[in-house]
Amino acid sequence: MIRFFIGIALWFSIQVAYAQNGKYLKLPAAKFSIGDASDWKAAAFNDNQWKDIKVGEVWQSQGYPDYHGYAWYRIHVTIPSSLKQSAVWGDSLRVFLAHVNDADETYLNGTLIGKTGAFPDDQGGYISKWPASRNYCVAAGSPAIKWDAENIIAIKVFDGGGSGGIFMGSPFIDMLEKSDGIAFNLSGIEFLPGSKAEQKLTVSNKFNTAIAGILHYQVIDELKDRVIEDKLIPASLPAYSGKAFTLAFPHREGIKLVYDFKEKASGKVKSFTEIAPYLLTPKEPLEPLINGAGVLGVHAGSPIIYKVPVSGQRPFKYSIQHLPAGISFDTQKGIITGSLPKNGSYTLNIKVSNRFGENRKAFIIKVGDKLALTPPMGWNSWNCWGLSVSDAKVKSSARAMIDKGLTDYGWNYINVDDGWQAAQRLNSGEIIPNEKFPDMKALGGQLHQEGLKFGIYSSPGAKTCGGFLGSFGHEAQDAMTYFNWGVDYLKYDLCSYSDNTAGDTTLYAQQKPYIVMRDELKKHQRDMVYSICQYGIHDVWKWGAEMNGSLWRTTEDITDTWESLYSIGFSQTNNATYAHPGGWNDPDMLIVGMVGWGENLHPTNLTPYEQYTHISLWSLLSAPLLIGCDMSKLDEFTLNLLKNREVIALDQDVSGKQAERLINDNGIQVWLKPLADGSKAVGVFNTGDKYKNYNLQFKQINLTKATVVRDVWKQKDITAAPLKNISFNIPPHGVRLLKIIGR
Numbered sequence: 001m002i003r004f005f006i007g008i009a010l011w012f013s014i015q016v017a018y019a020q021n022g023k024y025l026k027l028p029a030a031k032f033s034i035g036d037a038s039d040w041k042a043a044a045f046n047d048n049q050w051k052d053i054k055v056g057e058v059w060q061s062q063g064y065p066d067y068h069g070y071a072w073y074r075i076h077v078t079i080p081s082s083l084k085q086s087a088v089w090g091d092s093l094r095v096f097l098a099h100v101n102d103a104d105e106t107y108l109n110g111t112l113i114g115k116t117g118a119f120p121d122d123q124g125g126y127i128s129k130w131p132a133s134r135n136y137c138v139a140a141g142s143p144a145i146k147w148d149a150e151n152i153i154a155i156k157v158f159d160g161g162g163s164g165g166i167f168m169g170s171p172f173i174d175m176l177e178k179s180d181g182i183a184f185n186l187s188g189i190e191f192l193p194g195s196k197a198e199q200k201l202t203v204s205n206k207f208n209t210a211i212a213g214i215l216h217y218q219v220i221d222e223l224k225d226r227v228i229e230d231k232l233i234p235a236s237l238p239a240y241s242g243k244a245f246t247l248a249f250p251h252r253e254g255i256k257l258v259y260d261f262k263e264k265a266s267g268k269v270k271s272f273t274e275i276a277p278y279l280l281t282p283k284e285p286l287e288p289l290i291n292g293a294g295v296l297g298v299h300a301g302s303p304i305i306y307k308v309p310v311s312g313q314r315p316f317k318y319s320i321q322h323l324p325a326g327i328s329f330d331t332q333k334g335i336i337t338g339s340l341p342k343n344g345s346y347t348l349n350i351k352v353s354n355r356f357g358e359n360r361k362a363f364i365i366k367v368g369d370k371l372a373l374t375p376p377m378g379w380n381s382w383n384c385w386g387l388s389v390s391d392a393k394v395k396s397s398a399r400a401m402i403d404k405g406l407t408d409y410g411w412n413y414i415n416v417d418d419g420w421q422a423a424q425r426l427n428s429g430e431i432i433p434n435e436k437f438p439d440m441k442a443l444g445g446q447l448h449q450e451g452l453k454f455g456i457y458s459s460p461g462a463k464t465c466g467g468f469l470g471s472f473g474h475e476a477q478d479a480m481t482y483f484n485w486g487v488d489y490l491k492y493d494l495c496s497y498s499d500n501t502a503g504d505t506t507l508y509a510q511q512k513p514y515i516v517m518r519d520e521l522k523k524h525q526r527d528m529v530y531s532i533c534q535y536g537i538h539d540v541w542k543w544g545a546e547m548n549g550s551l552w553r554t555t556e557d558i559t560d561t562w563e564s565l566y567s568i569g570f571s572q573t574n575n576a577t578y579a580h581p582g583g584w585n586d587p588d589m590l591i592v593g594m595v596g597w598g599e600n601l602h603p604t605n606l607t608p609y610e611q612y613t614h615i616s617l618w619s620l621l622s623a624p625l626l627i628g629c630d631m632s633k634l635d636e637f638t639l640n641l642l643k644n645r646e647v648i649a650l651d652q653d654v655s656g657k658q659a660e661r662l663i664n665d666n667g668i669q670v671w672l673k674p675l676a677d678g679s680k681a682v683g684v685f686n687t688g689d690k691y692k693n694y695n696l697q698f699k700q701i702n703l704t705k706a707t708v709v710r711d712v713w714k715q716k717d718i719t720a721a722p723l724k725n726i727s728f729n730i731p732p733h734g735v736r737l738l739k740i741i742g743r
């Protein structure tokens with residue numbers, strides 16, 4: 001026994017010593033126990049019997065697949081005084097714990113050093129704060145720190161559902177330097193005449209002490225590997241202050257902005273690199289253009305609401321021919337309403353004109369058993385507001401969707417994700433919203449008035465992933481409630497339902513909760529798109545359609561990083577044949593714009609190249625397009641990205657085919673999607689970190705000759721002459737998106 005314990009102690013010290021790198025200590029491992037007890041925070045507590053765990057990976061992947069609730073980590077670490085001695089500022093020790101799913105309270109040798117989120121037992125109840133990164137600081141002179149001796153960092157965690165534990169990063173401790181107080185913020189991109197752009201760079205001092213140093217910034221042409229501009233600006237920043245600088249640079253692809261701040265006393269540098277945003281979608285024409293797929297799937301007898309998406313300068317004059325009995329058209333707002341009692345295909349001819357011209361389009365209403373004949377497009381609250389979603393936030397995004405012209409391109413669902421439910425059902429068992437949503441029915445009604453659709457979220461489990469009430473045992477009542485509120489879309493997220501299936505890995509056990517709700521939704525005369533969210537378990541793409549699912553999540557949650565985008569987007573290789581009009585593979589929502597999964601939002605961490613890749617790949621994959629950002633803060637770049645009618649048309653193509661990967665060659669991937677008009681959409685992606693030149697031989701993608709090759713983002717034909725191949729430079733993590741007519 002004794003030898004065993006020494007072995008463990010040695011293992012820990014080796015880990016820490018090995019991790020020591022310069023002036024910080026990695027914290028890769030801990031002792032771990034599920035549950036909770038008041039003495040587990042104490043340095044003296046004996047955790048010898050506890051299990052070992054890696055810090056930085058959720059506990060579900062480390063032997064606790066179905067556990068949600070309280071758990072503790074105890075990290076043993078010797079903190080050498082050399083860390084303090086080598087620090088220049090020497091003010092505080094920092095304990096960095098990456099992210100914690102979902103709330104934590106952290107102790108150093110029994111002294112509380114930080115808390116993020118709230119536990120169910122706290123006054124006011126549980127608050128998940130997994131998006132926040134944990135940086136807990138302790139004064140260097142604090143008696144809580146035992147220099148040159150073993151310290152215990154004890155972390156009490158509560159996981160409310162989904163994943164649990166310390167994750168999304170590698171925890172460490174170090175001494176803070178003044179340079180750590182420097183933060184950069186780029187804002188207000190302006191695209192100016194003459195292919196110029198400007199952005200405001202604010203350098204701020206987040207600490208309560210003055211910081212002096214030098215701001216260095218460079219504008220680099222990535223393609224030519226050339227520095228265009230190089231500036232050094234001395235700056236001194238009083239405590240808690242900020243200074244703004246204007247950065248000017250060319251407006252085009254391939255411009256990199258590199259800036260850093262060198263703190264005078266320590267010589268430490270805080271640096272940042274940004275790829276300058278650039279617009280590809282051409283300016284919107286003034287004449288009317290009717291966008292959207294031109295096809296709508298509805299059930300016989302269900303109420304129809306459809307706003308005709310039209311871009312161009314308002315006011316418009318609308319008219320419709322061949323309006324079937326039971327359908328009316330609001331010629332002021334351009335909204336089709338009514339219902340059609342019989343199955344069949346009804347073709348309407350829409351005409352829209354303004355003083356610059358007119359546009360006509362056939363629009364088919366298909367009355368039958370399928371909804372979502374093209375992938376749903378809209379907005380969902382999760383990737384921005386997380387559990388802090390509210391009626392006001394939803395309404396402001398709906399307003400922005402209209403005012404910023406997104407509805408003109410077919411974006412129309414407004415989906416409320418987790419966090420709307422009250423803590424208790426009524427005595428009757430009926431679900432009600434919490435205080436953040438005064439009146440769900442009124443919210444739905446208001447959205448419908450504008451021609452928008454209303455989506456909601458629940459779980460088949462007793463609890464949702466965010467710890468709110470789920471539908472378990474109340475499925476019939478909930479379906480009735482959604483019907484009464486005028487819900488058009490239900491995202492049904494597995495979450496704690498897995499508690500009911502523990503150990504039962506049969507397909508039926510996975511399907512059952514979705515069958516129960518499917519059968520309840522069917523009882524109502526309302527078209528509710530059924531979004532199955534269970535992260536792809538048991539190859540859901542093979543049976544999601546049987547559940548009446550219009551879409552099914554194929555992966556775990558996405559976040560706004562290249563790693564997440566890459567691993568989710570580029571792994572959609574084995575499900576293409578299951579996508580079809582009415583049933584779509586869902587690689588999760590969009591991560592462009594201001595995101596954050598909580599109250600504090602930040603601009604997406606994706607570079608502009610990565611964002612073009614994201615939208616291109618999702619369109620090729622016929623993925624549902626649900627914007628996940630605060631739409632009231634949409635900037636010009638993001639709007640330009642989301643309002644390209646030709647890119648959207650690839651996603652909304654009525655053939656409903658999903659792209660397949662035909663080439664995966666040394667960092668280049670080529671995906672091809674056959675389109676209804678016989679042409680092919682082709683994405684040539686560079687997944688590498690540098691610009692790459694690539695020559696695409698059309699025969700490699702089963703085309704011998706191309707007669708027209710169109711750059712879809714620029715909406716411009718590259719050539720009209722017959723071609724056998726094409727070559728281009730593709731930016732790092734970027735794409736060339738083509739539409740090819742050929743044979």
Ligand code: GAL
Binds near residue numbers: 465466467493495533
């Ligand atoms: C996750 C789901 C997310 C979001 C969240 C809400 O499991 O994948 O998209 O809905 O739950 O708590």
